[in-house]
Amino acid sequence: MRDIDHVDEIDRVLQGQATGRDSVVQASWRRCIERYGLDPSKPSPAHIVTETELRSHREQSERLIAIARSGLGALFRQVAGQNYVLLLADAKGVTVDFFGDTRFQDDLRAAGLYLGSDWSEHLAGTCGVGACLYTGEAVTIHQSDHFDLHHTPLSCTAAPIFDTSGQLAAVLDVSLLRSPQPKASQNLAMNLVRTSARRVEMANLMAMTRSDWVLRLSSSPEFLEVDPEAAIALDGAGRIIGLTHAAQAALSPGTALLGQRLDQVTDLSVDDLPDLMRGRPTEDRVIRLRDGRALFGHAIAPQAARKPRGQPLLPGGLSSLAGPDPAMQALLERAARLADSAVPLLIRGETGTGKERLARAIHMCRTDAAPFHVFDCAGCGQGHAPLPADGQGTLFLKGVEDLDTAAQAVLLRSLAGCKLRVIATTRCDLGQHVRDGRFRADLFFRIAGAALDLPPLHLRQDLDWLLDRLLRAASADGLRLSARARADLKARRWPGNLRELASTLQAAALLAEGRVIDSHDLPPPLLEAAASAGVPEDDLQQVLAACGGNMALAARRLGVNRSTVLRRLRALG
Numbered sequence: 001m002r003d004i005d006h007v008d009e010i011d012r013v014l015q016g017q018a019t020g021r022d023s024v025v026q027a028s029w030r031r032c033i034e035r036y037g038l039d040p041s042k043p044s045p046a047h048i049v050t051e052t053e054l055r056s057h058r059e060q061s062e063r064l065i066a067i068a069r070s071g072l073g074a075l076f077r078q079v080a081g082q083n084y085v086l087l088l089a090d091a092k093g094v095t096v097d098f099f100g101d102t103r104f105q106d107d108l109r110a111a112g113l114y115l116g117s118d119w120s121e122h123l124a125g126t127c128g129v130g131a132c133l134y135t136g137e138a139v140t141i142h143q144s145d146h147f148d149l150h151h152t153p154l155s156c157t158a159a160p161i162f163d164t165s166g167q168l169a170a171v172l173d174v175s176l177l178r179s180p181q182p183k184a185s186q187n188l189a190m191n192l193v194r195t196s197a198r199r200v201e202m203a204n205l206m207a208m209t210r211s212d213w214v215l216r217l218s219s220s221p222e223f224l225e226v227d228p229e230a231a232i233a234l235d236g237a238g239r240i241i242g243l244t245h246a247a248q249a250a251l252s253p254g255t256a257l258l259g260q261r262l263d264q265v266t267d268l269s270v271d272d273l274p275d276l277m278r279g280r281p282t283e284d285r286v287i288r289l290r291d292g293r294a295l296f297g298h299a300i301a302p303q304a305a306r307k308p309r310g311q312p313l314l315p316g317g318l319s320s321l322a323g324p325d326p327a328m329q330a331l332l333e334r335a336a337r338l339a340d341s342a343v344p345l346l347i348r349g350e351t352g353t354g355k356e357r358l359a360r361a362i363h364m365c366r367t368d369a370a371p372f373h374v375f376d377c378a379g380c381g382q383g384h385a386p387l388p389a390d391g392q393g394t395l396f397l398k399g400v401e402d403l404d405t406a407a408q409a410v411l412l413r414s415l416a417g418c419k420l421r422v423i424a425t426t427r428c429d430l431g432q433h434v435r436d437g438r439f440r441a442d443l444f445f446r447i448a449g450a451a452l453d454l455p456p457l458h459l460r461q462d463l464d465w466l467l468d469r470l471l472r473a474a475s476a477d478g479l480r481l482s483a484r485a486r487a488d489l490k491a492r493r494w495p496g497n498l499r500e501l502a503s504t505l506q507a508a509a510l511l512a513e514g515r516v517i518d519s520h521d522l523p524p525p526l527l528e529a530a531a532s533a534g535v536p537e538d539d540l541q542q543v544l545a546a547c548g549g550n551m552a553l554a555a556r557r558l559g560v561n562r563s564t565v566l567r568r569l570r571a572l573g
């Protein structure tokens, strides 16, 4: 295109004539003339800031440049040999980082494709960086799309990089000094630059939110762990405190995400995040959005602890295992201290108290991605106790009391010299089994380096917290418990512990007709008669503590009447 034709076309666009130009380009041309007073017939060379100004721009973007550098390096290697130049411009349009072939240094510098060049639209006219900064969108400004005649040989494709609060922080641009005529020749460049900008945002979010949960999102399970599409960071209360640009559209188009709680936009709360950590198959980690769509999620636990305020921060998924219950908090702190060691652990507790859940949470505290091998001792009848061949990670021995004598011998032999970290569970008093000669003492000491005791549900003081958490997991649509239903549930004895509570709430959520679960929606307890048969004396005091001293509630939970509780307490002095 001749210079005169270019100026003429800009003139015609200004008069409202259709010339076939993209609307983004037309709008930018209009701004150049009407807002910035630029003249297309007077080409102006590249605008380069002074050394001192460049230093100040670089200092202000120092952290982002450092993070973007590896992404830019990877992108430059992908386009190597095709004469592309890569620019990182800050939010003011100044080039603060640059990758290009030094053989063409003079040409690049003259064209403004160099450190310190200022690509703001009001100075350089329509250009990739300037139009991207103005619109907040990825753009290709190809050859005569440029307003200034000085730039019309160039082809520039630029994508915005947003900071974790959603502000446009920088622009990534790939440019060519000379390019083929069709604009579509830059479609691949557009995909590359968009992908790189997304990855830089992801790396920036990870670096900025080391003490918070990060939830990565993908529409396909296959790419969830290798190349997620978006991510959000969450504080301990589940509020969204940071995001990548794509998260907005992925989770809640139209409503600002920052400051919202996770359960306002998805069916999850922050307590459910451990279920989305590495270790579960990606296709099982489904997140349902409030608008009915579904995504796959990968949760990353806080990497570094925030300064403790009140309660110490528990690593990984441990923090989501209990609410305000001093005994449970003490147990979890002990588990946290033992987690990052090779000490074999024996987790004791009645059926359904969450022993396996605790074992998985301890395993998740590992910083590597080693596997969690489940070995169900009930399933190995004839003395076979095969261990995983690769010998790495955690060996979870479920229900060790179920091993017969022959299986105990085989397991003990296999564990000799084995590098696996053993976490075993038992529902009974394994020490008594050793004393009775039913469990080998040498195997007992091999697997029980330290013991963790999970209390039965009726002794937990965080039952309200558990009810809310399990109800959220049981129903996607914000069902709540009536005061009567809550009181009924708190008065039960729960011999099946958390497993029984979880399935009771699941059934109740299905049976309830409105948005509130009432007493008549609750399935009756399955083992009521058996549970109320006898109450040991020491249980009485613990139950009373779990019920906050409420004697009527303690009596109902124990299946006796209030006067019995009173009489026994008097007898105990």
Ligand SMILES: Nc1ncnc2c1ncn2[C@@H]1O[C@H](COP(=O)(O)OP(=O)(O)OP(=O)(O)O)[C@@H](O)[C@H]1O
Pocket (backbone or CB within 6 Å): 320, 321, 322, 349, 350, 351, 352, 353, 354, 355, 356, 357, 358, 425, 427, 469, 470, 498, 499, 502
């Ligand atoms: N802290 C918790 N919050 C919510 N659900 C829990 C929690 N702990 C356990 N559960 C649920 O309770 C059920 C039983 O948990 P788990 O399998 O860990 O218990 P267990 O003590 O190993 O049981 P068992 O000894 O019978 O094998 C599971 O469905 C689990 O998801």
